[in-house]
Amino acid sequence: MGEDSRVSTLVVRAQNRFCALPVDRVVETFRPTLVEPVAGVPDLVLGVSVIRGETVPVVSLAALLGLPAAGVRARFVTVRTDGAVVALAVDEAVGVLRFDPDELSKVPALLKEATKHVHAIAVMDGKLLSFLECSHLLDKELVERLLAEGWT
Amino acid sequence: MAAVPEGDTHSMLESWTVGRRLAVGFAVVTLLTIVASFAGIVALRLVVADKDAVITVDWERRLAVEEMRVKREQRAKAVRSYLITKHDKFAKEIIKYRDEMISAETRLRDSSVSPDERKLIDVVIRANADMQAAWDALVAERKSGVPLESMIDVFEKNQDYVKALNDALSALATWEDKHLQANSQGASAASAKAQWALGILALLAASLAGTISWRLSRNLVQRVGRVIQDVQSSSAELQAAATQQSSSSQQLAATTSEVSTTMRELLATSRQIAESAQRVVQIAQETGAAARAGDSTGQRANQSIVAIREQVDVIVGHMLDLGRKSQQIGSMLDLINELAEQTNILSINATIEAAGAGEHGKRFAVVADEVRRLADRVAGSSREIRKLVEEIQEASNTTVMATEDGRKAVDAGGKQFTDVLSSFEKIGQRVGVTTEAAREIELSTKQQSTAVEQVNVAINNVAQAAKETESSTGQTLATAAQLATVSERLARLIRHREEL
Numbered sequence: 060m061g062e063d064s065r066v067s068t069l070v071v072r073a074q075n076r077f078c079a080l081p082v083d084r085v086v087e088t089f090r091p092t093l094v095e096p097v098a099g100v101p102d103l104v105l106g107v108s109v110i111r112g113e114t115v116p117v118v119s120l121a122a123l124l125g126l127p128a129a130g131v132r133a134r135f136v137t138v139r140t141d142g143a144v145v146a147l148a149v150d151e152a153v154g155v156l157r158f159d160p161d162e163l164s165k166v167p168a169l170l171k172e173a174t175k176h177v178h179a180i181a182v183m184d185g186k187l188l189s190f191l192e193c194s195h196l197l198d199k200e201l202v203e204r205l206l207a208e209g210w211t
Numbered sequence: 212m213a214a215v216p217e218g219d220t221h222s223m224l225e226s227w228t229v230g231r232r233l234a235v236g237f238a239v240v241t242l243l244t245i246v247a248s249f250a251g252i253v254a255l256r257l258v259v260a261d262k263d264a265v266i267t268v269d270w271e272r273r274l275a276v277e278e279m280r281v282k283r284e285q286r287a288k289a290v291r292s293y294l295i296t297k298h299d300k301f302a303k304e305i306i307k308y309r310d311e312m313i314s315a316e317t318r319l320r321d322s323s324v325s326p327d328e329r330k331l332i333d334v335v336i337r338a339n340a341d342m343q344a345a346w347d348a349l350v351a352e353r354k355s356g357v358p359l360e361s362m363i364d365v366f367e368k369n370q371d372y373v374k375a376l377n378d379a380l381s382a383l384a385t386w387e388d389k390h391l392q393a394n395s396q397g398a399s400a401a402s403a404k405a406q407w408a409l410g411i412l413a414l415l416a417a418s419l420a421g422t423i424s425w426r427l428s429r430n431l432v433q434r435v436g437r438v439i440q441d442v443q444s445s446s447a448e449l450q451a452a453a454t455q456q457s458s459s460s461q462q463l464a465a466t467t468s469e470v471s472t473t474m475r476e477l478l479a480t481s482r483q484i485a486e487s488a489q490r491v492v493q494i495a496q497e498t499g500a501a502a503r504a505g506d507s508t509g510q511r512a513n514q515s516i517v518a519i520r521e522q523v524d525v526i527v528g529h530m531l532d533l534g535r536k537s538q539q540i541g542s543m544l545d546l547i548n549e550l551a552e553q554t555n556i557l558s559i560n561a562t563i564e565a566a567g568a569g570e571h572g573k574r575f576a577v578v579a580d581e582v583r584r585l586a587d588r589v590a591g592s593s594r595e596i597r598k599l600v601e602e603i604q605e606a607s608n609t610t611v612m613a614t615e616d617g618r619k620a621v622d623a624g625g626k627q628f629t630d631v632l633s634s635f636e637k638i639g640q641r642v643g644v645t646t647e648a649a650r651e652i653e654l655s656t657k658q659q660s661t662a663v664e665q666v667n668v669a670i671n672n673v674a675q676a677a678k679e680t681e682s683s684t685g686q687t688l689a690t691a692a693q694l695a696t697v698s699e700r701l702a703r704l705i706r707h708r709e710e711l
Binding site: 069082083085087088089090134152154155 | 552
């Protein structure tokens, strides 16, 4: 296996949990913008925000990982899902790291029940690193409803 | 006139003096005597009036009857004389006696005192009129020349009229006698009643006078007895007071001797006080000089404190300037942080873009990663600088606060020095007052010494007076004893009077 087989990820932090996002899904990182809350949506959806002229749903990474609602949410990271671009609210964008697929482990059954979006785990400097599946962060209907009703 | 209650009357009588009671008693007796005398005079006048009525009225009427009898006889005599002589003189006498007879009848009738008397007088008047008519007829016949001898029969016939007139006059005289006797008895009875009334009145006056004199005497004895008791009590109190006064005089003499000794000691003490006051004046003058020197030193120290305060103000100004500069550094650090953060974000995005570019972006990714690391180092350095700046600001604030405390301490020191200077000034003033007061004490003490000497003389005079008082107290005791003897004799006299 050469260097091409390594996976590039953007490592972010939510509270004390580190999470790796596939770089090919990441659009950019930036400071948090104004978030408008939306009624009748799951708790992990903080609302919608206008980013570079487009309405984007904002999702809490901590809530996505099943962590309690806390943290500074110092960065937004926009990722491309299969349906639309979604902004993840994280506490810190650590940087782009590359991982060998052999370093990855399968998600234990217990952790898998907690969140369905983690597809692999690894250890980074003695800390647990969760690899996030970004293709289906939100249901398609929910995304459409957010984009349709977000500004009404 | 309002009635006076018995109690008030009694208390009013009790409040009267002996002289007043005697005067009132004699006045009452004199009044009774005057009343009795007046009653006697009135009774005597009534009796005299009754007797006068009997004498003047009744006897006069009785005499008038007798006078009528005389007139009748004189008229009969004149008729006989005229019949014998036929002289006009007797004719005139006949007319004269007739008129006097009629006048007496009329007077008696007009002043009759009862209907019975008036009836009797009317009988007399009718008999006299018949008699007069017979006499007139007889005189007329004789005057016409009828001889005397032929008239004897007629004359004898007229004796019936004479008898009738005499009977009427006798009946009237008898009635007047009875009336006279009855009035005389009435006057005697009134006189007897007056005598009885006068006797009873005199007896009442005598008994009342006796009662008044007995009450007066008894009251006088009681009051004199009380006065004697008071005199005896007063003489006993006087003796006790004189005895006590004698004892007090002796104590006073002893006390004055002690006071005199104390006064001499006081005189010596006053002289010592005067000497002490002189020393106090000297010490106060020295203290005043020291206070003035302290005031000068304090003035210099106050000037130094003012200079320190100015230096402290300069330090505070510099420290505040340092704080402001530190805040400017903080602002610049914020800007550096902002730049580092933006650089961090840009470098991460660049790394993301480089990763998306595949092999072509690897070198760019290396550069972007280096840029990110530089930004991280800048951020770390700026955090350290911020920490240092915060420590500088904290130290600056602490220094400013310490300097403020120092300035407050300097101010407090300055104020305390001002207080010290004020205290020195007050000390100087008080020392002046003390000096003046000590001089006044010295002068007053000298005056006090003079006064004490005068008091000593006065005490000696008091001692002499106490001895004289003791002597006069002996005389008072003798006088009190004499007074007790006199009151005892007077009391015996009163008791003897009461026993009588």
